[in-house]
Amino acid sequence: MLARRHFLALAAAIACGTVASTAHAQGVIKIGEINSYKAQPAFLEPYKKGMELAVEEINKAGGLNGRQVELVVRDDNANPGDAVRVAEELVSREKVDVLAGSFLSHIGLALTDFAKQKKFFFLAGEPLTDKIVWDNGNRYTFRLRPSTYMQVAMLVPEASKMKKKRWALVYPNYEYGQSAAATFKKLMKEAQPDIEFVTEQASPLGRVDAGSVTQALADAKPDAIFNVLFGADLARFVREGNTRGLFKDREVVSLLTGEPEYMDPLKDEAPNGWLVTGYPWYGIDTPEHKAFQSAYQAKFNDYPRLGSVVGYSTIKSLGEGIKKAGSTDTEKLITAFRGLQVSTPFGPITYRPEDHQSTMGGYVGRTKNEGGKGVMVDYRYLDGAAYLPPAAEAKKLRPAE
Structure with missing residues (x-):
């Protein structure tokens, strides 16, 4: 008799459409994550490991508001159209919460626009273009990386x-390189x-003709060079520049x-004396970083890269935001993220209410070829808050909501 009553109650619930919504409310929190894993593995494989470590820590501590966290990961094939397509799939079919x-700036911009059109919360972890929080900024998008x-x-x-x-x-x-060059010229x-x-x-991204580029630079007889190439393009440029003496006395x-993602592959070709931004993981002795590094090495038997820090901090930021909001509701998350403070391996950061940019900083130092391996020396951490426009000025850079 009891079994029959239970069956009838369940059937009624299904008829009313309440079971699925109740299960979703009490089940896992799904984070839909989109990235160029196949195109940019040097950064994004460590990034994914950083995310996995953060999810494991959150779930071991009881989850978020009593719910476990699940990552649902998709590759965007380094194509903005594919990124939007998988975003739609994650929201509509997978029913992700956020x-x-x-990684790539033009894809970050495509997802920023998707978030605006769908009124859906999006945390851009890595793409660096300023347009994400300024020119193309919207209420639904926040950004972690400096x-x-x-x-x-x-x-x-x-x-x-x-x-x-x-x-x-x-x-x-492309967007990142163009904006970096324009900003450098303006500020210099x-x-x-x-x-x-x-x-x-x-x-072209990923297809630098290092020989002709190096020759053109040498022919211009500059006193100094500002470089924005990274990944395989950087390796080709450094190799050709070393061979032709481009960097000698410049x-x-x-x-x-x-960043070790890009420095380590250079090995004994790593340049000496370049002024760079990066991640000297081997020399950061703050309590926050030591705890992160220890946990990362214990889980993966490997040292962290900058991608590891960004992936880890992305998930930790979402965790703190969801806890503060007490919900995954988009509007409640927006309110929670404005002014949200998060502890990261680089120390505490804040998401500015005015432009949704976090104050995560970065390390600046010089490169050194040490025993056939590139490292950073004479480095220091610079707080991102000191290198942002004043809040009132930044707010003017954004479209009106």
């Missing part, structure tokens, strides 16, 4: 002290009005080159 991820503007601003004070007049620029010819011109930019070499300022 979206996160993206932006192009922030990282260039961290390098400019030291670059201007070099007192080099003739500069050459080399960068990948403000710091050093007599500066000249004697050549710009913009190469200052080089280089975004991202100090």
Whole structure:
């Protein structure tokens, strides 16, 4: 009799459509994550491991508001159209609670627009273009990683002290590279009005013709070079530049080159003395970083890369935001993220209410070829909050909501 009553109650619930919604409310929290895993494995394989570590820690501690966390990961094939397609699949079919991820800036922008159109919460972990939080910013999108503007601003004070007049620029010819070059020229011109930019070499992403680029740079006879190439493009450029003596007696300022993802593959070709942003994991002795590094190495038997920190901090940010909101409701999450404080391996960060940019900072130092391996030396951590426009100014850079 009891079994029959239970069956009838269950049948009635199904008829009313209440079972699925109740199960979803009491079940796992799904984080839909979209990234260019096949195209950018050097950064994104460690990134995924960082996410997995954070999810494991959250679930072992009881989950979020009593619910366990599940990652639902998709590859975007380094294509904005594919990114939007899988985002739609994650939201409509997988019923994820939030979206996160993206690496390449033009894909981050496509997902930023998707979040706006669908009124769905999106945390951009890695893409660096300033448009994500400024020109194309919207109420549904937040960004973790220090932006192009922030990282260039961290390098400019030291670059201007070099007192080099003739500069050459080399960068990948897509949103990130273009914005990095434009920001560098703007900030350097403000710091050093007599500066000249004697050549710009913009190469297709992933297909740099290192020989012709190196020759063009040498022909321009610059006093210094600003480089934005990364990954395999960087390796080709460094190899060709070393062979042709391009870097001899020239200052080089280089975004991202100090990240182990890009430094380690250079091995004994790693350059000496470049001014870079990066991640000297081997020398950071803060309590937050030591705890992260220890847990990461214990789980994966490997050292962390910068991608590991970004992936870990992306999930930790979502965890803190969901806990603060007490919900995965988009509007409640937006309210919770504005001013949200999060503990990361780089220390505490805050998501600014005015432009949804986090204050995560970065390490600036010099490269050194040490025993056939590239490392960062003379580095220091710079707080991202000090390299952002004032909040009121940043708010003016965004479209009205």
